[in-house]
Amino acid sequence: MELQSQLTELNRRGLGLAAISYDSPAVLADFARRRGITFPLLSDPGSTTINAYGLLNTTVEPGSPAAGVPFPGTFVVDRTGRVTNRFFEDAYQERYTVAGILLKTGQAVARSATETTTSHITLKAFATDTSAVTGRHVSLVVDVAPNLGIHLYAPGAKGYRVIALTIDDSPGVVAGETVYPPSEPFRFVPLNETMPVFKRPFRLVRDVLFQKLPLPAAGTEATAAMAATLTIRGHLEYQACNDTLCFNPVSVPLSWTFVIDALDRERSAVGRGPQK
Numbered sequence: 144m145e146l147q148s149q150l151t152e153l154n155r156r157g158l159g160l161a162a163i164s165y166d167s168p169a170v171l172a173d174f175a176r177r178r179g180i181t182f183p184l185l186s187d188p189g190s191t192t193i194n195a196y197g198l199l200n201t202t203v204e205p206g207s208p209a210a211g212v213p214f215p216g217t218f219v220v221d222r223t224g225r226v227t228n229r230f231f232e233d234a235y236q237e238r239y240t241v242a243g244i245l246l247k248t249g250q251a252v253a254r255s256a257t258e259t260t261t262s263h264i265t266l267k268a269f270a271t272d273t274s275a276v277t278g279r280h281v282s283l284v285v286d287v288a289p290n291l292g293i294h295l296y297a298p299g300a301k302g303y304r305v306i307a308l309t310i311d312d313s314p315g316v317v318a319g320e321t322v323y324p325p326s327e328p329f330r331f332v333p334l335n336e337t338m339p340v341f342k343r344p345f346r347l348v349r350d351v352l353f354q355k356l357p358l359p360a361a362g363t364e365a366t367a368a369m370a371a372t373l374t375i376r377g378h379l380e381y382q383a384c385n386d387t388l389c390f391n392p393v394s395v396p397l398s399w400t401f402v403i404d405a406l407d408r409e410r411s412a413v414g415r416g417p418q419k
Contacts, residue, residue, distance in 0.1 A: 162184050171184040216229060217231075243280055257397075265287075268397050278352075285346070288344040289383070293342075308378075310351070318350075
């Protein structure tokens with residue numbers, strides 16, 4: 144389980160972890176035993192607390208086995224009990240990962256990165272997670288360091304190739320919008336114009352959602368020989384200039400490869416117990 148696998152790292156950062164659901168204590172105890180869960184699993188019979196906080200997933204049909212579930216999400220709470228961040232999804236099948244949440248809250252995420260150098264920049268590309276699971280949100284990250292004296296055009300620049308992180312279409316992958324950091328104004332003296340640019344190292348982040356990922360049929364040679372993988376491909380496109388010259392636009396190919404994991408669909412033999 145993704146949360147359990149990150150527990151040691153969370154504790155190292157001084158963070159605790161607890162999860163709440165509408166399942167009965169017996170179901171949660173059975174799940175924790177089967178999956179080796181060691182952090183607290185809190186039972187909310189009848190979804191009382193879920194309702195009190197306005198988290199009930201109203202898109203689930205009444206009478207459905209999933210009726211009573213909350214919108215999936217995460218609260219980040221400091222030591223005084225103040226909520227400092229919250230991450231929620233529209234569908235109960237979707238989840239943000241621990242690494243993705245740490246990244247969004249400004250904390251460092253140690254991941255192996257692919258480094259590429261061009262005539263104008265050095266870039267490092269990585270993903271917050273190495274496995275793909277249906278319903279999982281993962282962040283694709285590109286750290287860009289312009290060479291000394293080089294600037295790249297930011298969103299809002301007119302007449303130039305704005306830096307962009309493009310993602311190729313891939314079955315089962317839905318890409319969100321690129322998140323840009325603040326830019327700074329730059330006056331290009333030769334043309335007497337001022338444009339938004341990036342001159343210092345900066346980061347681009349683009350989230351992807353995995354939907355209905357395929358897996359090799361059980362027992363096939365492909366399953367036995369290697370794990371199923373998914374590669375997302377894209378490009379970093381930009382136009383670089385210095386104080387006097389602008390260079391031709393550049394497109395740098397990028398790729399991120401993930402191991403496809405199956406969802407845990409095993410249901411507890413204990414039963415959920417009565418719900419509202």
